[in-house]
Amino acid sequence: MRDISLHILDLAQNSVAAQAKRVGIYLEMDKTRDILTLVIDDDGRGMSREFAQKVLSPFTTTRTTRKVGLGLPMMLERARAAEGDLTIESEPGKGTRVVITMRLSHIDRPPLGDLDGTLLTLILMAGDDLNYTVRFTGIGDPFELDTSQVRAVLDGVPLSDPDAIAWLKEALAEAAAPYLAIDSQATDLIREDNT
Numbered sequence: 001m002r003d004i005s006l007h008i009l010d011l012a013q014n015s016v017a018a019q020a021k022r023v024g025i026y027l028e029m030d031k032t033r034d035i036l037t038l039v040i041d042d043d044g045r046g047m048s049r050e051f052a053q054k055v056l057s058p059f060t061t062t063r064t065t066r067k068v069g070l071g072l073p074m075m076l077e078r079a080r081a082a083e084g085d086l087t088i089e090s091e092p093g094k095g096t097r098v099v100i101t102m103r104l105s106h107i108d109r110p111p112l113g114d115l116d117g118t119l120l121t122l123i124l125m126a127g128d129d130l131n132y133t134v135r136f137t138g139i140g141d142p143f144e145l146d147t148s149q150v151r152a153v154l155d156g157v158p159l160s161d162p163d164a165i166a167w168l169k170e171a172l173a174e175a176a177a178p179y180l181a182i183d184s185q186a187t188d189l190i191r192e193d194n195t
């Protein structure tokens with residue numbers, strides 16, 4: 001099963017393709033309400049209301065190499081299978097916000113997968129004019145990493161500098177750890193339920 005990290009990669013790729021300069025990736029785990037929420041927010045070219053509606057059907061895409069765009073329909077299907085949903089708010093010239101919810105403890109909820117590794121990859125693949133805001137909330141203190149702030153601190157040293165990479169890697173791993181722990185606990189509960 002495709003994990004949530006791969007979907008994050010897909011959705012961020014859509015934002016990059018839409019010429020976004022800023023992409024927000026927000027993950028919230030609400031244990032009390034048993035809801036996992038993922039938001040991908042960008043300032044890219046956006047879509048008309050009609051197109052945003054059509055996009056969730058697998059026969060709509062602006063790609064010319066292939067007739068069928070599958071990223072969003074697949075994510076919608078996965079969300080619905082976990083008693084969740086996917087909604088798109090978009091405005092041409094302003095940007096796009098994709099909101100995905102799932103039931104945290106649902107047996108069909110995909111695992112988070114390599115959350116910190118995926119985010120590190122996205123950040124390192126970004127050109128100088130693309131910044132990410134990563135936010136994790138719900139478990140312990142909120143975590144936020146804004147690559148434009150990291151760049152400001154680095155003062156001209158690129159994000160690809162080995163020390164910068166090491167710092168980013170550690171910061172993301174440390175922030176993701178409690179979420180990955182809850183992620184596997186939820187899976188353990190499911191396993192217990194089924195044995």
Ligand SMILES: Nc1ncnc2c1ncn2[C@@H]1O[C@H](COP(=O)(O)OP(=O)(O)OP(=O)(O)O)[C@@H](O)[C@H]1O
Pocket residue numbers: 010014015018042044045046047055060061062063068069070071072073095096
């Ligand atoms: N963040 C976004 N900003 C603007 N347009 C978007 C965004 N996300 C998706 N779209 C539009 O919706 C279409 C469908 O996206 P989707 O991810 O489902 O498929 P795709 O990216 O075309 O192909 P695939 O993901 O299968 O490689 C895209 O081709 C694009 O036109």
Ligand SMILES: [Mg+2]
Pocket residue numbers: 010011013014069070071072
């Ligand atoms: Mg896509």
